[in-house]
Amino acid sequence: MHAIEISGLRKSYGTFDAVSDITFSARPGRVVGLLGPNGAGKTTTLHILLGLASASAGTATVQGRAYAALDHPERVVGALLDAGGLHPGRSARDHLRVLAAAGGLDPRRVTEVLELVGLDRAGGRRVRTYSLGMRQRLGLAAALLGDPQVLVLDEPANGLDPAGMRWLRDVLRTFADDGGTVLLASHVLAEVTQVADDLVVVGQGRVIADGSLAELVGDQSLEDFYLELTAATEGVR
Ligand SMILES: Nc1ncnc2c1ncn2[C@@H]1O[C@H](COP(=O)(O)OP(=O)(O)OP(=O)(O)O)[C@@H](O)[C@H]1O
Ligand SMILES: [Mg+2]
CATH class of the missing domain: 3.40.50.300 (P-loop containing nucleotide triphosphate hydrolases)
Structure with missing residues (x-):
């Protein structure tokens, strides 16, 4: 398969x-x-x-399954579609925390993915102040949050x-x-x-x-x- x-x-x-x-x-x-x-x-x-x-x-x-038929889609597929849709007043860390909570994921994963994408130091800053490249990195961090098999x-x-x-x-x-x-x-x-x-x-x-x-x-x-x-x-x- x-x-x-x-x-x-x-x-x-x-x-x-x-x-x-x-x-x-x-x-x-x-x-x-x-x-x-x-x-x-x-x-x-x-x-x-x-x-x-x-x-x-x-x-x-x-x-082998349509996305909607996956049991835990956020643990199977991570997606980065566009860097829009981020709450500008929220920090990267908070943004990821919300996603982790919504997906039933381990909150400790937030720190791991911030490190993975090189945003560990900037993670506490509001997303409003991020450059385009930093937003892309945050998008990738969100995609990696569920430790998926597919990106x-x-x-x-x-x-x-x-x-x-x-x-x-x-x-x-x-x-x-x-x-x-x-x-x-x-x-x-x-x-x-x-x-x-x-x-x-x-x-x-x-x-x-x-x-x-x-x-x-x-x-x-x-x-x-x-x-x-x-x-x-x-x-x-
Ligand atoms: N909701 C929609 N209604 C009508 N046409 C649409 C819709 N969504 C996409 N299209 C059209 O379908 C075609 C394919 O669009 P798509 O966004 O998939 O292209 P793409 O390969 O991602 O292009 P790009 O490199 O610009 O991102 C385009 O001609 C687009 O205008
Ligand atoms: Mg496109």
């Missing part, structure tokens, strides 16, 4: 298909990059996987500086090496190629290419690979 399995997924809004036909899987130990241009259907796919939107056709499962991240590198990128890569690498599965959506090739083992390239709601990064890029330069890819995936609908 794959940790994440998406099969024949379609999402229609009226006559428009935000996702036409997406099939791929992600297995433990791997960081899988879902790469595609703006409007390709990445966020829609993640929303369906996380039970935030319903599919018009097809299935999306985590460990689902939408554009997690947004706002991270080069050191932050390296840090993110290391956190995700360690998570996957410990047997976790990461699905990371991004429209930025350079970000994805820095962290992903496997790549699912989507364009206009369909999978264009799928395989290990090494396999897909082959002996081309990253630049040639990128040019070929964007030629195939161009055009926001």
